[in-house]
Amino acid sequence: MSEALGIEREQGLHLWRQMLRVRRMEEASAELYTKSKIRGFLHLYIGQEAGGVGVLEQLEPGDAVVATYREHGHALLRGISARSIMAEMFGKQAGCSRGRGGSMHLFDAAARFYGGNAIVGGHLPLAVGLGLADRLQGRKQITCCFFGEGAVAEGEFHESLNLARLWRLPVLFVCENNLYAMGTALARSEAQVDLCRKAASYDLHAQAVDGMDVLAVAAAARACVDRVRSGEPVFLEVKTYRFRPHSMFDPELYRDREEVERWKERDPLVTFPERLEQAGLLEPGDRERLEAEVASEVADAVAFAEAAEFEPVSDLCRFVYAEGAPE
Amino acid sequence: MTPDFRMSTVSYREAMREAIRDAMRRDPRVFLMGEDVGRYGGCYAVSKGLLEEFGEERIRDTPLSESAFVGAGIGAALGGLRPIVEVMTVNFSLLALDQIVNTAATLRHMSGNQFGVPLVIRMTTGAGRQLAAQHSHSLEGWYAHVPGIKILAPATIQDARGMLWPALQDPDPVLIFEHNSLYNETAALTGEPPEVDIRKAQIARPGRDVSLLTYGGTVALALEAARTLEAEGIQAEVIDLRVLRPLDEATILESVRRTRRAVVIDEAWRSGSLAAEVCARIAEEAFYELEAPPTRVCSAEVPMPYAKHLEQAALPQLADVLDAVRGVLA
Numbered sequence: 139m140s141e142a143l144g145i146e147r148e149q150g151l152h153l154w155r156q157m158l159r160v161r162r163m164e165e166a167s168a169e170l171y172t173k174s175k176i177r178g179f180l181h182l183y184i185g186q187e188a189g190g191v192g193v194l195e196q197l198e199p200g201d202a203v204v205a206t207y208r209e210h211g212h213a214l215l216r217g218i219s220a221r222s223i224m225a226e227m228f229g230k231q232a233g234c235s236r237g238r239g240g241s242m243h244l245f246d247a248a249a250r251f252y253g254g255n256a257i258v259g260g261h262l263p264l265a266v267g268l269g270l271a272d273r274l275q276g277r278k279q280i281t282c283c284f285f286g287e288g289a290v291a292e293g294e295f296h297e298s299l300n301l302a303r304l305w306r307l308p309v310l311f312v313c314e315n316n317l318y319a320m321g322t323a324l325a326r327s328e329a330q331v332d333l334c335r336k337a338a339s340y341d342l343h344a345q346a347v348d349g350m351d352v353l354a355v356a357a358a359a360r361a362c363v364d365r366v367r368s369g370e371p372v373f374l375e376v377k378t379y380r381f382r383p384h385s386m387f388d389p390e391l392y393r394d395r396e397e398v399e400r401w402k403e404r405d406p407l408v409t410f411p412e413r414l415e416q417a418g419l420l421e422p423g424d425r426e427r428l429e430a431e432v433a434s435e436v437a438d439a440v441a442f443a444e445a446a447e448f449e450p451v452s453d454l455c456r457f458v459y460a461e462g463a464p465e
Numbered sequence: 466m467t468p469d470f471r472m473s474t475v476s477y478r479e480a481m482r483e484a485i486r487d488a489m490r491r492d493p494r495v496f497l498m499g500e501d502v503g504r505y506g507g508c509y510a511v512s513k514g515l516l517e518e519f520g521e522e523r524i525r526d527t528p529l530s531e532s533a534f535v536g537a538g539i540g541a542a543l544g545g546l547r548p549i550v551e552v553m554t555v556n557f558s559l560l561a562l563d564q565i566v567n568t569a570a571t572l573r574h575m576s577g578n579q580f581g582v583p584l585v586i587r588m589t590t591g592a593g594r595q596l597a598a599q600h601s602h603s604l605e606g607w608y609a610h611v612p613g614i615k616i617l618a619p620a621t622i623q624d625a626r627g628m629l630w631p632a633l634q635d636p637d638p639v640l641i642f643e644h645n646s647l648y649n650e651t652a653a654l655t656g657e658p659p660e661v662d663i664r665k666a667q668i669a670r671p672g673r674d675v676s677l678l679t680y681g682g683t684v685a686l687a688l689e690a691a692r693t694l695e696a697e698g699i700q701a702e703v704i705d706l707r708v709l710r711p712l713d714e715a716t717i718l719e720s721v722r723r724t725r726r727a728v729v730i731d732e733a734w735r736s737g738s739l740a741a742e743v744c745a746r747i748a749e750e751a752f753y754e755l756e757a758p759p760t761r762v763c764s765a766e767v768p769m770p771y772a773k774h775l776e777q778a779a780l781p782q783l784a785d786v787l788d789a790v791r792g793v794l795a
Contacts, residue, residue, distance in 0.1 A: 202544075236577030245576035252543065252580065257567050263533045264568065267540015267548075274496070274522060275545060297533030304528065457578040458612045460636035 140417035143353060147419040153195070153352050154410055155428055157187040160211035161407050162432045163220055166440060167210065167227060167241075171386050175444075176227045178240045179256075183211035185381035188406035189314050190215055192347075192355025193282065193376070196363040200250065200279040204265040207242035207256040208380075212284060218246045220439035230446035237449055238457075250279075258319075259285065259292030262311070266298050269307030269371070280308040280366045287375075288319025290336060291327055299340040302371035309371045310362055311337070314349065316380045321392035337373035349378030350404040381405070473655075477619075478648040480626035481511050481587075485549060487658065488633055489519055492547060495633060498525035498534055499551030508553045509589060509648050535561035535586065539569050539638075542584040547633050552588040555604045555642065569638040570613030581636045585629065590618075591644040591682045591732055592780055598768035601776075603732045605642040605681075606739035609710040615639045616709035617663055620684035622652035624707060627661035635663070642709075644682030644732075666713040668720070672702035675790050676720040678743055679730035680706040683781060687730055690786040701790065709739055714746055721751050726793040727759040730781055735763035757793035762786050 139146050145153075164182045171180050183190065186208075194215045197203070205212045213223055218234055226233025227241050235245045235254070243254035252268070255261035265283035272279055289295050290313065302309045313333055317324055324331050337344035343365060347358035355376060362372045379401040383390050414420050475483070488495045496519075497512060503526040506513035516524040527534040531552060538550040552558045558565070565586070572580045592601035609616045617632060617639060619625045625643070632639040669684055670691050677687040684705045691701040704720050706712065721727045727747050731740035744759040765779040 234577070235575060235579070238577050239575050243575050245579050247576075247579040253572075253576070255568070257563055260536070260563050260567060263536020263564060264540040264543070266533060267537035267542070268544045269540070270537055271541045271544020271546045274541075281540075293530075294532050294536070297528070297530035298536075300528060301530060301533045301537060305525075457574050459615075460573065460581050461578075 140419050143413060143417045143419070145353065150414045150419045151424065151428070153191055153356070154414065155432070156191045156195070156215060157352065157407055157410065158428060158432050159220070159435065160187045160190065160214055162436050163214060163223070163439070164210060166436045168382070168386070170227070170440065176241065178242070179207065179385045179387075180241050181208040181385050182380070182382045183208055185401065185405065186314060186316060186349065186378045187211060188352035188355055188410070189349040189376040189378050192352045193312055193359040193374070195356055196359045197282055198279065202250040202252060202268050202279065202281040203284070204252045204261050204268070204281060205254060205284045206258075206261070206286060207254065208286070209244055209254050209284070210241065213244040213246070213251055213254070216246070216249045216251050218244065218249050218251060220435050221442040224439040224443040225446045228443040228446065229448065230443055231449040232442070232446040259289035259294035261285070262289065262294045262298035265309050266302050266307060269302060269309040270305060273305070273307055278367065280310060280363065282310045282312060284312045284314060286319065287313055287315040287317070287324055287333060288322070289313070290333055291319070296340075299337060299342060299371070299373065303340045303342045306370055308366050308369055310366045311371065311373045313373065313375045314378055315375055316378050318384065318392065320384045321388065323392065333375050334373065342371050342373055344373040344375070346375040346377055349376035350406050350409070352406055352410055473653070474651050475622060475654050476648065477622050477625045477650045478509065478511055480622045480654060481629070481643065482513065482515070484626050484629035485512065486515060486518070488549070488630055489515070489523060492633070494545065494547040495549065496523040496525065496546060497549045497551060498527050498538065500527055500529055500553050502526060502551050507551065509645065511648070512551070531557055531560035532564055536564040536568065538584050538586065539564060539582050542582045543580055548584055549629070549633070550584065550586045552586060554600055555588050555590040556599055556602060558588050559604070565608070565614065565638070565640070566611055570611050573637065574613060582638045583633070583636050584638045585632045585641060586638065587641045587643060589645045590642045591646060592764075592769050592776060593646045593682070595771055595773055595776060597771040601769035603764070605640070605709055606731070606733045606737075608640055609739055609742070613637065614710065615663070616642065618642045618644070618681040618707055618709055620644070620647065620681050620705050620707060622650065622654055623659040624661055626654060627659035628663055630658075631661060631663045642681060646682050663708060664713065665708065666716040667705045667707055668716070669703040669705040670701070672700035672724065674700045674724055675726040675728060675793060676702045676704055676724045677728050677730060677786070677790070678704045678706060678717060680709060681732070683730045683732050686781060686783065686786060689783055690790065693783065693787060694790060699790065699794065706743070712743070712746070714750070717743065717746065718750050721747050722754050725754060725756040727755070728762065728786065728789045728793060729759065730762045730786060732764055732781060734766050735761055736766065738763060760789050760793055762789050
């Protein structure tokens with residue numbers, strides 16, 4: 139147990155490991171994109187890992203997650219296998235959406251993972267509805283909805299927060315504020331850049347947290363989740379930064395290198411292990427062991443995706459409607 | 466207040482209300498939400514009295530947030546409920562178009578069949594009440610363009626009473642379009658609630674000389690035309706399409722192959738309309754069996770004007786239908 143960090147060694151290693159799994163899978167995805175194994179749009183979570191890990195560690199197995207098109211990390215952290223995520227990005231039938239969704243549309247019914255939604259803000263109402271279903275059926279589970287700060291400009295953000303509060307629904311709204319909606323800085327698109335003030339105007343609890351600090355996110359998310367589970371929506375802003383371009387097509391003309399480098403100094407994959415080290419929670423060989431385990435998971439996923447089959451074209455029109463239902 | 470549905474004359478509005486009431490009684494997962502469905506009793510008074518009977522939890526007044534409450538309907542359906550979402554008019558539904566087209570319609574396919582959306586969305590459509598260009602259009606044909614959803618248009622009291630339950634049983638999203646001119650129509654509804662096959666069009670009136678194919682608010686117009694033509698010795702068949710997606714092509718083609726002439730009546734605009742789709746299918750599948758090119762009677766291609774004489778001039782009229790029929794019979 140570290141007094142300074144307030145965590146045990148095992149906990150620290152677990153958080154590090156979770157962030158590392160996301161980072162290495164994303165790096166592999168970027169490489170596979172350049173090799174044309176992955177196509178379409180690819181939005182990487184690199185730099186933002188502490189947010190997803192800190193929040194998702196606080197959920198119970200029955201809770202629902204609704205995410206955006208930058209969701210590979212969230213999917214992996216909710217227990218969807220790296221194999222099925224990678225196979226999905228390869229467009230294979232073994233993918234978590236049968237190859238029909240791709241990078242932006244990862245789904246998993248068993249994990250209650252409702253996408254992978256690629257209309258900015260469009261999934262917030264869906265999260266509200268899941269919360270409504272839980273409340274009306276007396277279930278204790280909650281819905282955790284991730285979105286970027288760009289979504290705050292959409293009407294759905296305002297409509298959804300209002301409705302969730304009006305009906306007291308168990309939804310945790312997690313705004314991952316990475317400062318840029320594609321290439322538009324928050325201050326270039328919003329008159330009020332304090333997102334918590336916007337959220338609080340709907341009379342719900344709103345708080346912000348340093349998204350580069352996994353322990354800070356975990357602590358804030360724990361408090362928020364408890365509050366949501368008691369039956370009210372909460373808004374949590376995770377202040378973070380993406381180190382990579384918006385997608386693989388982005389020439390990054392809107393921000394300078396220095397800014398990116400400054401944020402990289404706060405890379406949670408660098409700073410968190412350092413803190414563990416300083417707190418005396420690490421042992422020789424930890425890093426090597428962790429890296430090897432994660433590398434092996436990613437390599438296995440890539441090999442699986444490579445070997446998997448494509449869905450036959452004869453299946454193209456299946457599942458537009460339920461099979462066996464009136465059509 | 467509750468009409469005796471075992472044997473009585475009821476309005477389209479009452480039939481729809483009874484369908485909702487019946488569904489709510491039969492299935493605790495069913496609930497209704499939308500603007501003014503509770504305290505106000507529904508913009509068209511369809512849900513009048515239901516708040517008192519079922520309470521605030523199951524008859525939910527929503528803010529004027531079409532996107533949020535339609536999307537919440539999608540989420541609630543995913544979460545195990547069977548929502549009926551009422552959108553005041555098809556015009557307002559455009560504020561929820563993203564939810565319907567990008568999410569409700571896509572989820573099953575996009576998720577590899579993991580998530581279906583058993584949601585019913587009801588809305589009014591159509592012109593005729595001098596409500597001008599933002600409350601009068603017939604946009605159901607747009608929705609019928611989209612795979613992943615089903616589109617119903619009850620034109621009769623029987624269908625108003627009988628379509629909702631099978632729509633709620635459907636594992637996929639179903640949109641129900643209620644033409645605003647129909648709510649005060651009445652008919653005798655006797656015996657058990659009608660069982661409606663929501664895959665099938667209906668022959669509203671049999672005939673041998675020409676097929677009038679239509680749906681919703683213009684079924685009455687087609688029937689009126691058929692009665693007028695009968696006096697001239699012309700037997701017109703009226704097909705109430707009633708399912709706009711997926712179209713019941715078999716019934717359409719069977720009728721047209723028999724009568725060898727087709728007039729499609731559609732209150733929407735002609736360009737890119739459902740009428741265009743019906744004509745195209747007839748031309749593709751029955752071209753050589755036709756005596757005349759399939760033809761259409763649609764609304765004038767203008768935003769609907771307010772003034773009564775202009776609105777009526779924009780809408781399909783009896784004379785237009787009769788002219789079209791005489792044209793294909795010539």
